[in-house]
Amino acid sequence: MEIFHSPKELKDFLKDKNKTIGFVPTMGALHDGHISLFKKARSENEIVVASVFLNPTQFGENEDLDKYPRNDERDIRIARICEVDALFMPKPEEIYDKNEPLIKAPEKLATILEGKTRPGHFDGVLRVLNKLFNIVKPTKAYFGKKDTQQLAIVENMVRTFFMDIEIVPCDIIRESDGLAISSRNAYLSEEDKLYALKISQSLAKAGAMIKKGELSTNSIKTQMLSILEPLEIDYVAITNRRFEPLDKIELDNTFILVAANVGQTRLIDNLWV
Amino acid sequence: MEIFHSPKELKDFLKDKNKTIGFVPTMGALHDGHISLFKKARSENEIVVASVFLNPTQFGENEDLDKYPRNDERDIRIARICEVDALFMPKPEEIYDKNEPLIKAPEKLATILEGKTRPGHFDGVLRVLNKLFNIVKPTKAYFGKKDTQQLAIVENMVRTFFMDIEIVPCDIIRESDGLAISSRNAYLSEEDKLYALKISQSLAKAGAMIKKGELSTNSIKTQMLSILEPLEIDYVAITNRRFEPLDKIELDNTFILVAANVGQTRLIDNLWV
Numbered sequence: 001m002e003i004f005h006s007p008k009e010l011k012d013f014l015k016d017k018n019k020t021i022g023f024v025p026t027m028g029a030l031h032d033g034h035i036s037l038f039k040k041a042r043s044e045n046e047i048v049v050a051s052v053f054l055n056p057t058q059f060g061e062n063e064d065l066d067k068y069p070r071n072d073e074r075d076i077r078i079a080r081i082c083e084v085d086a087l088f089m090p091k092p093e094e095i096y097d098k099n100e101p102l103i104k105a106p107e108k109l110a111t112i113l114e115g116k117t118r119p120g121h122f123d124g125v126l127r128v129l130n131k132l133f134n135i136v137k138p139t140k141a142y143f144g145k146k147d148t149q150q151l152a153i154v155e156n157m158v159r160t161f162f163m164d165i166e167i168v169p170c171d172i173i174r175e176s177d178g179l180a181i182s183s184r185n186a187y188l189s190e191e192d193k194l195y196a197l198k199i200s201q202s203l204a205k206a207g208a209m210i211k212k213g214e215l216s217t218n219s220i221k222t223q224m225l226s227i228l229e230p231l232e233i234d235y236v237a238i239t240n241r242r243f244e245p246l247d248k249i250e251l252d253n254t255f256i257l258v259a260a261n262v263g264q265t266r267l268i269d270n271l272w273v
Numbered sequence: 274m275e276i277f278h279s280p281k282e283l284k285d286f287l288k289d290k291n292k293t294i295g296f297v298p299t300m301g302a303l304h305d306g307h308i309s310l311f312k313k314a315r316s317e318n319e320i321v322v323a324s325v326f327l328n329p330t331q332f333g334e335n336e337d338l339d340k341y342p343r344n345d346e347r348d349i350r351i352a353r354i355c356e357v358d359a360l361f362m363p364k365p366e367e368i369y370d371k372n373e374p375l376i377k378a379p380e381k382l383a384t385i386l387e388g389k390t391r392p393g394h395f396d397g398v399l400r401v402l403n404k405l406f407n408i409v410k411p412t413k414a415y416f417g418k419k420d421t422q423q424l425a426i427v428e429n430m431v432r433t434f435f436m437d438i439e440i441v442p443c444d445i446i447r448e449s450d451g452l453a454i455s456s457r458n459a460y461l462s463e464e465d466k467l468y469a470l471k472i473s474q475s476l477a478k479a480g481a482m483i484k485k486g487e488l489s490t491n492s493i494k495t496q497m498l499s500i501l502e503p504l505e506i507d508y509v510a511i512t513n514r515r516f517e518p519l520d521k522i523e524l525d526n527t528f529i530l531v532a533a534n535v536g537q538t539r540l541i542d543n544l545w546v
Contacts, residue, residue, distance in 0.1 A: 011437075096433075097429075097432075099381045101378055101433065101434070102377040102379075103375070103376055104374060104375040106372040106374055130434060131433075131435050134434055134437075135435045156370075157373075157374050160374065160404075161404060162284070162408045
């Protein structure tokens with residue numbers, strides 16, 4: 001595995017290779033979720049590129065950029081074990097310029113749910129991904145379904161910017177108890193974790209209700225809210241795949257999305273129905 | 274020459290060609306300025322792609338989008354004579370989506386001079402060029418120095434977005450009397466044209482003064498303003514190549530920029546010193 005710090009070095013490495021490139025962009029603090037993306041990328045491409053870049057522009061002023069877990073050495077070890085070919089670890093000043101165009105994520109998708117609580121978050125996500133995509137020019141790029149709204153907004157950018165990249169949605173990886181794996185789980189105490197479990201439990205309940213034929217989103221939400229208690233809930237949303245609220249579950253066209261705070265930690269999870 | 278209307282068709286045509294591509298983006302109403310870009314692109318590349326797309330997003334609400342000269346048949350004839358290989362003539366709905374990310378041109382460069390009088394103009398320019406560059410993936414793209422500020426803002430985007438495109442600045446083409454050629458010259462009556470000449474004359478005077486050793490930008494501006502009278506002047510600016518105002522001319526690092534209205538027609542011109 002080769003490690004690159006500057007965009008130019010990585011570009012030179014990839015230049016004229018004429019091979020399929022699988023790309024996994026990450027913010028580091030790699031976990032089993034990332035590993036599943038690396039494996040999928042490895043199985044589908046000739047070259048696998050991963051980035052570890054804690055992107056400052058996607059954090060709000062009062063968010064957790066400063067305390068976000070970092071462990072470059074461990075990340076390098078994991079990427080190497082996963083047979084990543086090129087690991088890109090730039091500093092922010094190698095990615096951003098004092099004067100550069102900004103990207104505004106599409107309003108309809110980016111100002112609801114995550115975007116409502118985290119204004120500007122998706123602008124920062126697209127700002128960095130547009131650059132990373134141009135640097136890496138991947139054939140396929142791998143994203144977890146855990147960030148479903150991000151996935152949709154990235155797909156929108158790739159399509160409307162006419163980029164030749166296939167965005168590959170990858171299943172959520174969970175602890176054995178159901179907790180969706182996230183770098184932010186590192187913030188949770190053992191007690192917090194018990195509370196955090198309520199999130200995946202509420203989604204499992206929703207899934208079970210739908211399996212039994214319940215289609216009323218109101219009934220499902222009521223059940224979910226009672227399971228989620230006493231968490232501080234940001235949203236429980238049941239929408240179609242365009243993030244428009246639904247009264248009735250539409251099979252193969254529904255997202256059930258939860259965001260809640262466990263102590264100081266904001267967690268998200270979802271279920272595709 | 275092949276003509277394409279949809280991005281996909283053009284992409285398919287260019288796919289796997291593995292040849293150098295010279296790209297000339299235009300808004301149509303082709304004139305000798307464009308022809309000089311086509312010729313340069315033709316001499317430096319294996320494939321030449323031109324676009325004719327009257328981009329609505331770079332026009333302000335009170336600007337001249339509706340009356341901007343259009344003549345597709347003539348444009349096609351000219352492109353063919355200039356040995357363009359692929360002419361791209363999309364409709365706006367093939368370029369733009371209802372929900373898509375917006376691009377905000379870098380504030381420092383885009384809110385002065387043209388950007389001050391035409392707020393949002395450069396956002397629209399970058400919005401379309403980012404797409405066109407992704408569709409065409411040119412080796413080189415050709416832009417006239419007449420739109421010097423646009424040239425700088427496009428260069429900034431290409432560099433900070435990590436696009437592999439060389440932006441080639443091309444000399445201003447003038448009528449024999451000195452008037453810089455522009456599609457908007459079509460709006461000028463014969464009398465207007467006599468007034469419009471004052472713009473290039475003021476720049477010629479500035480050039481002559483500098484040749485004689487005058488370096489005070491104040492003295493030069495005073496002379497220019499007296500030549501420009503009675504035009505309604507938007508700006509006469511003497512800046513370095515980062516568009517910062519200068520007290521003294523810096524050789525090989527100065528732009529002298531003029532924008533003025535002749536009747537209802539806004540004209541721009543400049544001199545690189």
